[in-house]
Amino acid sequence: MAKYLISFPSAAMVVPDSEFEAVGRDAHAVIDEAKAAGVYVFAGGIDESVPPVLVSANGLVSEGGYPWAPVLDGGFTVLELPSREDAVAWAARIAKACRCEQELRVFSFDPRA
Template sequence: MSHISDDDFPSVGDSARAVIREAKAAGVYVFGGGIDETIPSVLVTGEGKISPGTYPETSKFNGGFCVLKVQTRKEAEQWAAKIAVGCWCAQELRQFMYDPES
């Protein structure tokens, strides 16, 4: 989101929230939110050891995420495109694996 000026940021927020309202109205919205970059990330091991930082490959991650429940990959791509327009930036689309116990 570094390509967005401080002056344009409120407009991005408005358009992003409009897409989320659309997803909620369509019944596909599950959860979403921005990453609070004021709180530093930490790594926590299985033994409970906590160290500052993150995985090197995710150190440049910024922004947020949105979880939608849709029926097809095509529908997911269409929603990702709507979110990209609303957020003024490209979106990475990922799929959750099925949990047989849920």
């Protein structure tokens, strides 16, 4: 089975304040279903109140992320699933719950990881 990353950037989630509680409830329900199905690995969101830092090979720390890369924020779910079709189905459930499209990626298998 492969591990799949299902994610969205913060800007993709445009939800009226009046629906935000329902989005949280619906999203947690999908995560609970993934846990019950035994496919859940982890989920969460980037804490945008904590700025990123770059750490070099010699341990030097500098403020900010890669200056040339898009901002990394939003929500992330990792599920372990038997097929891409299953991953698409779970991504659709998360998209419905979050009220925004989800990006789907597969992790390359590394036998030593």
